[in-house]
Amino acid sequence: MKNYALLGFPLSHSLSPEIHKLLFSFSQTEAEYTLAQIPPEEFAQRANELFKLDGFNITIPYKLDIIGMLDEMSVQALQFNSVNTVVCGEKNIGHNTDVFGFVSAIEQMGTSFKNKKILLLGSGGSANMIATQAVISDCEVTIAVRKTSLHKAESLKERILSLFPSAKINTCSLDDSIGAHDILVNATPVGMYPNTDACPVSEEVIANCEYIYDLIYNPLSTKLLESGEKLGKICSNGLSMLVLQAMHAHKIWYDADFSNDQIACVIAEMTKILLDKVK
Ligand code: NAP
Numbered sequence: 219m220k221n222y223a224l225l226g227f228p229l230s231h232s233l234s235p236e237i238h239k240l241l242f243s244f245s246q247t248e249a250e251y252t253l254a255q256i257p258p259e260e261f262a263q264r265a266n267e268l269f270k271l272d273g274f275n276i277t278i279p280y281k282l283d284i285i286g287m288l289d290e291m292s293v294q295a296l297q298f299n300s301v302n303t304v305v306c307g308e309k310n311i312g313h314n315t316d317v318f319g320f321v322s323a324i325e326q327m328g329t330s331f332k333n334k335k336i337l338l339l340g341s342g343g344s345a346n347m348i349a350t351q352a353v354i355s356d357c358e359v360t361i362a363v364r365k366t367s368l369h370k371a372e373s374l375k376e377r378i379l380s381l382f383p384s385a386k387i388n389t390c391s392l393d394d395s396i397g398a399h400d401i402l403v404n405a406t407p408v409g410m411y412p413n414t415d416a417c418p419v420s421e422e423v424i425a426n427c428e429y430i431y432d433l434i435y436n437p438l439s440t441k442l443l444e445s446g447e448k449l450g451k452i453c454s455n456g457l458s459m460l461v462l463q464a465m466h467a468h469k470i471w472y473d474a475d476f477s478n479d480q481i482a483c484v485i486a487e488m489t490k491i492l493l494d495k496v497k
Contacts, residue, residue: 221250221272222275223254223268223274224251225254225268227279232253234277237464238251241468245472247472247474269310272305274303288312290310291311291312295312300347316347317347321351329428333356334400335400336348336358336402339363339405339406341363341370344433349387353382359387361388361389362419396419397426399426399428402446403432403433404433409441424449424451427451430451432453434456435457435492436495457488461485
């Protein structure tokens with residue numbers, strides 16, 4: 219029997235145990251996946267316990283804090299300075315599967331994350347990873363944030379330019395009239411439960427983009443996605459990213475592979491769980 223866990227705080231609404239349970243059953247692996255909900259004031263003394271497991275995932279707010287406890291990091295974890303998956307053993311090694319989950323989720327919409335014009339909403343943890351990957355993939359990226367946070371978007375831009383001096387990267391305010399883009403990515407919590415009436419950008423901005431990816435999956439269809447669908451855009455919520463990053467952790471932990479049908483099945487099961495919650 220193998221043992222894995224999710225480290226984070228708070229974790230009360232996490233879908234991860236259900237996702238991982240299904241993935242373990244598809245790969246016929248006997249394993250337990252538990253929640254390690256550790257409040258920040260107990261992190262230093264309790265996080266060490268997790269290294270006795272076969273591996274674990276990390277979510278908010280510890281993707282950076284865990285780095286100091288590791289022996290090694292994968293290239294991507296180093297590149298994004300963020301670890302969401304650890305393999306425990308003689309050496310404890312940190313990985314980042316969020317980026318794999320995100321890029322694969324974009325590909326599932328029938329496009330690619332290469333050489334595209336990207337409109338990225340937000341400049342937090344996920345936006346940081348997405349903007350960096352966009353530049354690595356030769357995309358041109360516009361980071362749009364609320365006016366009061368333009369300085370944060372500017373420092374993200376500066377950080378990326380210091381790593382990739384020829385990066386095509388701009389910043390603007392969410393209220394600006396923003397031109398045409400191939401893919402709009404919402405990496406803000408605007409529209410998330412319980413503030414489901416909010417939409418981060420105007421219909422005019424949405425109309426100017428071809429694909430809309432919202433990292434939010436609760437609700438399954440945000441105002442942003444509803445508007446996009448009404449305008450005939452190809453849209454997806456963030457459930458695909460959540461499931462695909464989990465799938466990649468199984469690849470790293472014990473070299474598991476899953477078929478497209480199995481992944482579709484996990485996404486469908488998680489959709490059912492979320493729909494049941496709102497009933
Ligand atoms: P984060 O680090 O807290 O960043 C949030 C970003 O949203 C910041 O740039 C913040 O800007 C902006 N923001 C917050 N409230 C806003 C508002 N009212 N108007 C405009 N901008 C606002 O969060 P994160 O970890 O990047 O997560 C972002 C979203 O992605 C969340 O909804 C999270 O649940 C979701 N997510 C989904 C997945 C998945 O697998 N699908 C994975 C990770 C995250 P300020 O600096 O102005 O506050």
